[in-house]
Amino acid sequence: QSALTQPASVSGSPGQSITISCTGTSSDIGTYDYVSWYQQHPGKAPKLMIYDVTNRPSGISNRFSGSKSGNTASLTISGLQAEDEADYYCSSFRNNYSLVFGGGTKLTVL
Amino acid sequence: DVQLVESGGGLVQPGGSLRLSCAASGFTVSNIYMTWVRQAPGKGLEWVSLIYSGGNTRDADSVKGRFTISRDTSKNAVFLQMNNLNTEDTAVYYCARGKSGSNWQLDYWGQGTPVTVSS
Numbered sequence: 001q002s003a004l005t006q007p008a009s010v011s012g013s014p015g016q017s018i019t020i021s022c023t024g025t026s027s028d029i030g031t032y033d034y035v036s037w038y039q040q041h042p043g044k045a046p047k048l049m050i051y052d053v054t055n056r057p058s059g060i061s062n063r064f065s066g067s068k069s070g071n072t073a074s075l076t077i078s079g080l081q082a083e084d085e086a087d088y089y090c091s092s093f094r095n096n097y098s099l100v101f102g103g104g105t106k107l108t109v110l
Numbered sequence: 111d112v113q114l115v116e117s118g119g120g121l122v123q124p125g126g127s128l129r130l131s132c133a134a135s136g137f138t139v140s141n142i143y144m145t146w147v148r149q150a151p152g153k154g155l156e157w158v159s160l161i162y163s164g165g166n167t168r169d170a171d172s173v174k175g176r177f178t179i180s181r182d183t184s185k186n187a188v189f190l191q192m193n194n195l196n197t198e199d200t201a202v203y204y205c206a207r208g209k210s211g212s213n214w215q216l217d218y219w220g221q222g223t224p225v226t227v228s229s
Contacts, residue, residue, distance in 0.1 A: 036215040038155070045204055045219040046147075046155065051212055089155050093214040097168050099145070099157035 003100035004029070004090055011108040017078040020105045022090030023071055028100055030071040034093035037066060037075045040104075041086045049088075050075060077107070085109040112136035112218045114205045119223030122195055130190040130223055132205030139181050143208035144188045145216060146179060148201035148225075158203070159190060160214070172198075195227045 005023040012018040022029070022037075029035055035053045038046035048057050050066035053073060063078045073092070077084055090102040118130040130146070146158040159179035160168045167179050178191040188205060202224050206216035 032213075034213045034215060038216075040155075045221055046206075046216075047219070048209070048215070048217045051209055051215040051217070057209075057217060091155075091157075091215070098170060099147075099160070099214050101155045101157065104154040 003094070004092060004102035006088075006090060006102035006105045008103070009106045009108065011110055012077075012080045013110045014080050014082065016080050017076060018080060018107065019077075020075045020088055020090075020107070022073045022075070022092075022102045024073070024092055024100070025071055027096070028071075028092040028094040029068065029073050031095065032093045033068070035066070035068060035073045036091045037064075037073075038089045038091065039084075039086045040089065046089065080109055082109050112207065114207065114218055114220035116203065116205050116220045116223040119203060119225045121226045121228065123229050124196055124227055126195050126227070127191070127193045128195065128225060130192065130203055130205075130225075132188040132190075132220060134186050134188070134205075134207070137207070138183070139186050139188055140183045142210055143214075144179075144181065145206050145208065146177075146188075146190045147204045147206055147216070147219075148199075149204070149222075150198075150201040153201075156201070160208075161188065192225070195225075197227050199225060200227045201225060 037050040145160045202222040205220040207218040209217040
């Protein structure tokens with residue numbers, strides 16, 4: 001059982017938008033803005049897509065956006081493309097000085 | 111360009127030890143926090159250990175007392191000493207760099223080194 005809860009899978013058609021949720025507690029997401037999202041293609045290393053809840057690293061498409069409400073963070077991908085098909089993980093700092101991850105969400109582009 | 115290259119993984123028997131290395135280039139490991147994250151076969155990501163720029167360290171409960179993160183500034187490398195390994199430690203181990211100006215968020219990752227604990 002992962003520390004943060006994500007849906008196991010989501011899907012969408014090219015051009016559509018999807019949102020992946022990530023639910024934590026007041027010990028992590030609910031208190032801290034140290035929330036990140038990572039994209040991982042099969043056999044590859046994770047890639048930072050969103051940090052500090054809403055910020056995109058240089059080079060990341062503005063089709064990717066992040067938000068947070070209460071204990072739940074969300075990643076939205078607009079204008080879905082075939083290359084977006086991957087696993088997505090959220091993470092957050094926790095108040096016991098640890099880093100917690102979600103269980104991962106498999107995005108399928110139909 | 112920032113690059114992280116892990117090495118040292120392999121097959122080890124339960125109760126054995128391994129030392130993983132992460133060679134960094136394009137930045138100085140002592141200027142930023144560095145972490146190890148692992149991924150068991152077919153599973154999600156799990157944080158393992160972190161070393162701050164000041165040298166303090168933090169470990170996940172699952173490895174506390176068995177794993178030790180360290181760095182060598184002369185080699186510009188980070189290490190993970192893993193002792194008393196068990197089958198649940200089987201995973202790909204990634205070295206990752208902390209993002210400057212942020213806390214506990216990882217902007218560059220290595221390609222990973224696989225560790226298999228089996229008799």
